[in-house]
Amino acid sequence: MEKTYIKYLNEFKTEISSYFKENTWTKKNYDFFQVFFQKENLLNLKEKLNTIEQTKNQDWTKNEIWKVFIEMRTKIHSFTTPAFSGKRALGNFPNHSLKRYIDVFYYLKYGEEPINERVFKILNREDELFLRGFGLSSLSEIIGQAFPDKFVFYNKRNKEALKFLGFELIIPANISEAEEFLLYNESIQTILNDYKQVIYGNNASLFSKTTIHQEFDQFLNWIYSNKIFNSDSIHFQPIGKVSKIKLRSYNRFKKNLEIDLTYPLGHEKAGQALDKICFIGQSATGKTTLLNLIKNFTFLKNDKSEINPVEKDTVEIEFSHNDLKLIVYSNQNNQLECKISKNIKKQKKQNLDQYFSKPRLINFPANSVEHFKSYRKNDFIRLDNIDLEGIVDFSETELSKRMWKKILFEIDEYKREELKISLQLSDKLRKGQSLSEIQNEINNFQYSVQNPLEKYANFIDPLLELFNLQIKREINSESINNFGFIEVEHKIGAKKDFDNTKISLGTQQILEKTASLYNIAPYNSIILIDEPENSLYPDVQKAFIEFITDEKWRENEIKSCQFFFATHSPTIASAFDPWEIVELKIKNDGEIEIENYLKNNLERHVENYKFYPKYLRWDKILTQIFDLPNDGNQERDQKIYELAELEENIKYLKQQGKTEEVALLFEKFTKIAEKLNWDFKNAML
Amino acid sequence: MRNLTQQKQKKLAFAFFEYIENYKQENSGKYPKYSSNDKFYKDVFINLLICQEGLCAYTERFIFEEYTEYENPDYWKNGKFILKKPILDADIEHFIPKSKENLDWQWENLFLILPHVNRYKNNKEIPDYLKPDRPEYSPEKYFKYNFTTNRFVPNPELDKETKAQIKQALDDLGINSSETIRSHRRRTLNKYIQTMKLLENIKIDIKEYQTAFYFIKDDILSGKLSENLIKIK
Numbered sequence: 007m008e009k010t011y012i013k014y015l016n017e018f019k020t021e022i023s024s025y026f027k028e029n030t031w032t033k034k035n036y037d038f039f040q041v042f043f044q045k046e047n048l049l050n051l052k053e054k055l056n057t058i059e060q061t062k063n064q065d066w067t068k069n070e071i072w073k074v075f076i077e078m079r080t081k082i083h084s085f086t087t088p089a090f091s092g093k094r095a096l097g098n099f100p101n102h103s104l105k106r107y108i109d110v111f112y113y114l115k116y117g118e119e120p121i122n123e124r125v126f127k128i129l130n131r132e133d134e135l136f137l138r139g140f141g142l143s144s145l146s147e148i149i150g151q152a153f154p155d156k157f158v159f160y161n162k163r164n165k166e167a168l169k170f171l172g173f174e175l176i177i178p179a180n181i182s183e184a185e186e187f188l189l190y191n192e193s194i195q196t197i198l199n200d201y202k203q204v205i206y207g208n209n210a211s212l213f214s215k216t217t218i219h220q221e222f223d224q225f226l227n228w229i230y231s232n233k234i235f236n237s238d239s240i241h242f243q244p245i246g247k248v249s250k251i252k253l254r255s256y257n258r259f260k261k262n263l264e265i266d267l268t269y270p271l272g273h274e275k276a277g278q279a280l281d282k283i284c285f286i287g288q289s290a291t292g293k294t295t296l297l298n299l300i301k302n303f304t305f306l307k308n309d310k311s312e313i314n315p316v317e318k319d320t321v322e323i324e325f326s327h328n329d330l331k332l333i334v335y336s337n338q339n340n341q342l343e344c345k346i347s348k349n350i351k352k353q354k355k356q357n358l359d360q361y362f363s364k365p366r367l368i369n370f371p372a373n374s375v376e377h378f379k380s381y382r383k384n385d386f387i388r389l390d391n392i393d394l395e396g397i398v399d400f401s402e403t404e405l406s407k408r409m410w411k412k413i414l415f416e417i418d419e420y421k422r423e424e425l426k427i428s429l430q431l432s433d434k435l436r437k438g439q440s441l442s443e444i445q446n447e448i449n450n451f452q453y454s455v456q457n458p459l460e461k462y463a464n465f466i467d468p469l470l471e472l473f474n475l476q477i478k479r480e481i482n483s484e485s486i487n488n489f490g491f492i493e494v495e496h497k498i499g500a501k502k503d504f505d506n507t508k509i510s511l512g513t514q515q516i517l518e519k520t521a522s523l524y525n526i527a528p529y530n531s532i533i534l535i536d537e538p539e540n541s542l543y544p545d546v547q548k549a550f551i552e553f554i555t556d557e558k559w560r561e562n563e564i565k566s567c568q569f570f571f572a573t574h575s576p577t578i579a580s581a582f583d584p585w586e587i588v589e590l591k592i593k594n595d596g597e598i599e600i601e602n603y604l605k606n607n608l609e610r611h612v613e614n615y616k617f618y619p620k621y622l623r624w625d626k627i628l629t630q631i632f633d634l635p636n637d638g639n640q641e642r643d644q645k646i647y648e649l650a651e652l653e654e655n656i657k658y659l660k661q662q663g664k665t666e667e668v669a670l671l672f673e674k675f676t677k678i679a680e681k682l683n684w685d686f687k688n689a690m691l
Numbered sequence: 692m693r694n695l696t697q698q699k700q701k702k703l704a705f706a707f708f709e710y711i712e713n714y715k716q717e718n719s720g721k722y723p724k725y726s727s728n729d730k731f732y733k734d735v736f737i738n739l740l741i742c743q744e745g746l747c748a749y750t751e752r753f754i755f756e757e758y759t760e761y762e763n764p765d766y767w768k769n770g771k772f773i774l775k776k777p778i779l780d781a782d783i784e785h786f787i788p789k790s791k792e793n794l795d796w797q798w799e800n801l802f803l804i805l806p807h808v809n810r811y812k813n814n815k816e817i818p819d820y821l822k823p824d825r826p827e828y829s830p831e832k833y834f835k836y837n838f839t840t841n842r843f844v845p846n847p848e849l850d851k852e853t854k855a856q857i858k859q860a861l862d863d864l865g866i867n868s869s870e871t872i873r874s875h876r877r878r879t880l881n882k883y884i885q886t887m888k889l890l891e892n893i894k895i896d897i898k899e900y901q902t903a904f905y906f907i908k909d910d911i912l913s914g915k916l917s918e919n920l921i922k923i924k
Binding site: 602606626629630634635636637643646647649650651653654655658659 | 754755778779780835837839840842843844845847848858867868869870871873874
């Protein structure tokens, strides 16, 4: 039987020479690892460990050993797209002791067990072989580089390319990643042989000057970018941020309503999609409806059988990324589909694939807080980790527990490593190793591994400070065994211990949302938060919004995200510029409209707005943004009017010389003025 | 609320005025039915805007400050406004509610007002003596403006019943009741007072809130107001 992929091999054969002339990195990466995995080199690094002195707050980017690993980051393809993923694994400082890194790689290449066994254990992240930030695709590259004529890299692209070539991998459910990798390498032997036969026949000298396995990976890459991404039929997800919502005819929204979600003229980001948006409006004006639309349109489900509640030609959502525009709409079969709004070059289309978000969207519905004060570690063990590929939706049950699981297990892991090292050291001490050497080893551990609890506390404490609280950094021996949960304590001045079983709803909701964002570390994600004000005091509401949308965190943890809030809170509205607010309003005929914040007839420019919530007094936000008809309740209004009438009467009677009556009215006047908290000296009597 | 007798001239929307006259003759004095989709709607709209000098007829807040540009003869042809209707936030309002009498397109019954003011006025009836284009109407006869509270009140000289009517009317016209108007009026008057204080002899151009300004003018000139200005809520 003719194999369908043969024709693609033949096509690649005609291009292979120029392909590897352009693609020089394959060889460069190969060379780097060839040197790195030499026994001599690894032993040399081990040797250096004992001679390099570790100091507190050292600059790791200058550490001679760590420098090698930072360089390694640039040689691993899945660590360079996107750049941040590599930084999590091999960043500006190590996540484990340096010794661990060297040991893991030494074991991989030179361990005593059979190769497959070693590969298996590393991919299973067994105890001391666990390296934070390394996933299946990056580890598969390292394994492929350690044994370049034995293993082919394994990643999403390669899987898709193989599928395209008609080479379906059958991966049974419930097998581990380690098994999956080995099975994959076993399965592709036939196609690998065909590659060798078709391209080279008996010729032994390779165009790439690496190995057949590495070349084959590049062949799959070529298929992916030239064949898959070039075909129009492929279904793809929208990327980037929401820049426009068009409601042609949907629910009670006014027909052909367009919501422009880009920065206005005169802004440094003019034309780009907004980083944060706030929906306001009375109940039942469709705030949550809009959030749900965004959720459904951002991550398209592959399952075509599912009935989509949005009919064709009713809603369109435009996404943009740089100058690319993508439109998600409901097609003839009422299924959501994504198209690129204008013709773009093939080059650009490939760029779509470079865009990466993780996860695509996070949804915090209103009242999503679980009462986590009663959580215990044992609750978590059976739970799966959160899947960060598509949508992380906190309306799903137990998602909050799964989120906490991650941070608790990291802390746990750190504690175990700490304990083990202290046992080792006391052993060495007994055997007579010198104190200074031991001191150096302690430093090695303490100064190289950051305590995850402390890191988390540093992140979240600035916000907890508003409650005069902070994360408890000490874990006493009792709580190691029963290490239940993140605990908080009073920051200063409190005589009593903080009772963590009585932690308030507001504190819980802040802890949960910030911890989730910290933990998930969203990248290019869209984040929906319905009613962020729940259970929070007015000033804390605003601080919370500012905290999670702050640029400074985006640099590190929450990068390049787009936030959508839906709120009834005036203090939250005051955290936004007028172009970031979408006010939904019910018109007399029952239709829902967007309130126009621009002054008459003027273009969308930063200077042309009617009001700027950031600069308004609280009461003005209520009357101008939330359209309360008055600056106080009716009773107050009535009293003010009485005051006005009295003052004018007094003036009139004064003119008439009726002093007695004036005195009587003035007494009345002062009484009302006092009730109104009114400085009546200002009156014009 | 100013007197608009002088201003409300039939000057630009000729086609509309002719049409109304003809219609009345043919229909024994009746007016045609009103619809906001009417072909004369924007002509009347712009003509009112110009007559009212860009201001809301009741609250005296600007609807559109650059209203004079629509007087441009190039924009009018055979008594019709030929540009697309500009996007201005304003409503054509019937002083006597159109449900009440058949006065739908009676020019004298029409005023241009801000939409949020219309939320207060809507179909409410206002005493006839307060109709802004009645020659006998004058603000000083019926009102005082109290600067302390930024509210209009009935003239203390009036009888009790009239006072009560006027109090109600001030709410129904949005003059006292609309916080948006009140706060804008407060800011604008403060601006006038401050400008007058700083520039002393220079004449300033008062456009918005002329009525309120009229009532406090003497106090400003005597210096009585400027001291209290900043502190007042």
